Amino acid sequence: MAKVLMKGNEAIGEAAIRAGCLNYFAYPITPQSEVAEYLAKRLPEAGGTFVQGESEVAVGYMIFGAAACGERVMTTSSSPGVSLMSEAISYIAGARCPAVFVNIMRGGPGLGGILPSQGDYFQATKGGGHGDYHMLVMAPDGVQEAVEMTMQAFPLAEKYRGPVMIMGDGMIGQMMEPVEFPEDLYVPPTNKDEWATNGMDTRKSDTKNIVKSLYLDPTVLNDHNLLLKSQYDRMKEEEVRFENYNTDGDYQALIVSYGTMSRVCKTAIDEMKAQGLEIGMVRPKTLFPFPEKAIHDAASKPGCKVVVSIEMSMGQMVEDVERVVKGKTPVQWYGQCGGEVPTPQKVMEHIQSLLNS
Amino acid sequence: MEVKGIVIIAGNYGSGKTETSVNLALHGKKAGLAVSIVDLDLVNPYFRTREARDVLTRQGINVVLPDEKYMHADLPILSPKVAGIIKNSSDLTILDAGGDDVGVTVLAALADSMAEHTVQMLQVVNPYRPFTETVEGCLKIKEEIEISSKLKVTGWVSNANLIDDTTPQDIYRGYDLVQALALKTGIPVEFITASTELMDGLDLSRFDCPVLPIERKLAPPWRRSRQ
Structure with a gap:
């Protein structure tokens, strides 16, 4: 495909479609609103669904729901919105569902400002939500890399069965650069049977998937956390860039x-x-x-x-x-x-x- | 190039309206005109006319911006100064609008001030931007802009570019697209743009319209120190 001139926000939206993500839920916030604007136009053409949630809290759980069904799903927001989604991110990590979160960071704390910032490093890498979880966090330095990382984020989320975050900032979201969408970065999903609920079919089969993050037995919860830790250790071995x-x-x-x-x-x-x-x-x-x-x-x-x-x-x-x-x-x-x-x-x-x- | 009077620069999101407006203002000033430029982009706070304020002011161009304290807000504030500028317009008064139909909605609020004047509205087109690769795409945006602004597009401007990756072929493609638009709509091509670095490599005999040379004024921060 020939090069096109795109804003980082638009390019992230297009990259998600090219990665096979047909579910996008979001709430507008400067400086990331163009992702929602772009996908509101483009997703229906591509056969996908965009729903503007009533808040970022709602959006976080829409993402959880779609991910639990085995769908490739993404949301985008900016710093204050990501804070509101953090509870859902923790639940998604606990339930081991893959999903892609994009943070086009703005100044903080609180409402802060609407210009670029990198003040959410702690939030992205050290938690944000509660509990012993991590996200794989990728930080592009331009529009082309934002495209590539977004396309890679979906298979990585499935490989590690958890949330993956793209960390941009207002400048990455708003600047325009010529970009291409490399077709070879599309990797089809292969392992959704591991976690996805599939309705009535599971009642007939011996193995059914239950999506949950609640483990009341302390030994079981400890084992669950050890399993999560093994995934983060594997990321450290295989994904450092x-x-x-x-x-x-x-x-x-x-x-x-x-x-x-x-x-x-x-x-x-x-x-x-x-x-x-x-x-x-x-x-x-x-x-x-x-x-x-x-x-x-x-x-x-x-x-x-x-x-x-x-x-x-x-x-x-x-x-x-x-x-x-x-x-x-x-x-x-x-x-x-x-x-x-x-x-x-x-x-x-x-x-x-x-x-x- | 004979662009004068009140000129609204409209077009789809990211088509290069501000870069075109700023360079058109500098070009008009060099030609000896009294020039005003109004930042009407109430939609997006990034990469706006205000970033070129110093360059423009130094050249003696009257720059009309929102009040300083609201400069970094994403609030739809229309400065009362704008209506005054339209009533007492310069030789060349450029209104740099926001993108798409939402970006020109504000123009409808200025309809009373503009009624007594001849107003041109130029639609900027870059065929390398999403949704405006084709005649149909550009016409859809034109219709939306006209409905929101309650004004008619009076001229086409090609601003074909891929920033640093632009070649003469890209400029020709943009020219051909606006020519096709002119043929389809009966609305003339006002001018096309080309980066100053490309001017020497262009076959100007290919164009039936003026070429506005563009010197990039809105660059990301890592480019600014080199200017």
């Missing part, structure tokens, strides 16, 4: 940055390189599982004096960076939140002042 940037040679500092912020950092790294200052970067593409070894190894390279986690938040991912660098190299945070994306100039000035101090 990252990009190294300017790390082949020596560098004086290492940046860790993702999404929109990493695009700014790349511009800053290119400009510093032109001035003779080498700075490396590791860009996590999966926030959970976190690229622990890649960051640890890049931070441990001789000559690297400092590691800086650069985020559009007040310092969230930096806690994971500290955890994996394990004191090998000093770790610092730099960032800005509220909606203004730090400029390449600001990133350069910060790195240069760190190295001169």
Whole structure:
């Protein structure tokens, strides 16, 4: 297919259709509303269903219901809406149903603002809802990657039988880039018999699927959590994704940055390189599982004096960076939140002042 | 290029209305016109005229924006200044509307102010955007825009582009699409756009209309420091 020019939000909607998702439930919120607008137009053409829920709480459970029936299903929202869905996400994780959640982050806490932010890192990677669960979290740095990750999210959700989250921000959702929809990223569902309810048929068969997250027997609940943990451990083995940037040679500092912020950092790294200052970067593409070894190894390279986690938040991912660098190299945070994306100039000035101090 | 008077820039969502408006304003100013530009996009708070405010103001263009304190809100606030600008219009007054039919609904509220003036409404088309790849797609948007705005489209503008991936062939495809629209509707092609970097590679004899060179003013933050 030839290239088209799309906003991140529209491209995520189209990617879901191409991935075989014909069920989309959502509630409008800036800056993700274009996903709903786009799919309201496109899904009926594709034979699918869009329902605007009465709230994000309702939407969360519509997703649960469709996932329990073995349907590929997605919702999209922005930060405050994802908070409202968090209860359902925990239930979906507990019931081991696959579903795709997209968070086009805006400034917080509370209603915050409507401009881009990365303030939901903790919420996405450390819970949000209650209980011992994780989501596989992927963070695209542009519209093409948002397409690819959205298409991959559905089979991954089925592989691990749980919620998968795409973490964008207002900039990723609103910016336009030329994109293609690679057909080979479509993977048909294969294992829905493992969990899906299928109505009356199950009464006749010996094996029926009961979708639930309630386990009153403490031993059974412990075993259930061990099963969930084994899935997260397997994600850590098989799904870690990252990009190294300017790390082949020596560098004086290492940046860790993702999404929109990493695009700014790349511009800053290119400009510093032109001035003779080498700075490396590791860009996590999966926030959970976190690229622990890649960051640890890049931070441990001789000559690297400092590691800086650069985020559009007040310092969230930096806690994971500290955890994996394990004191090998000093770790610092730099960032800005509220909606203004730090400029390449600001990133350069910060790195240069760190190295001169 | 002879675009003058009150000009509304409309079109489907993401067709490039703001980039076209901003460059049309700068072009008019260079040609010696007194220019005003009004940000009427009440729909979407991202990538709006307001981001090009400094460039425009430095050139002496009158930029009409919502009040500072509402600048980052997604609220449908129509500044009372807008009606005044229409009543006392410049040589060239550009109204940069929001996308689709919802984006031009606000124009109906300005109908009284516009009644005494000749108003042009140009529909911007990019064949690489969803829903406007074909004549039928563009005509559907035209109809929706006309119903919501209570105004008629008076000219077509091709803004064919894939941002950095645009080739001369893409510009020709956009031209052919608006030509087909002109043939079908009897509404003329007002102009087409092309990025300044592509101008040298274009066969201008292929076009029966002016070409507005576009210098990108609305870029994501990682591109801004290079400008």
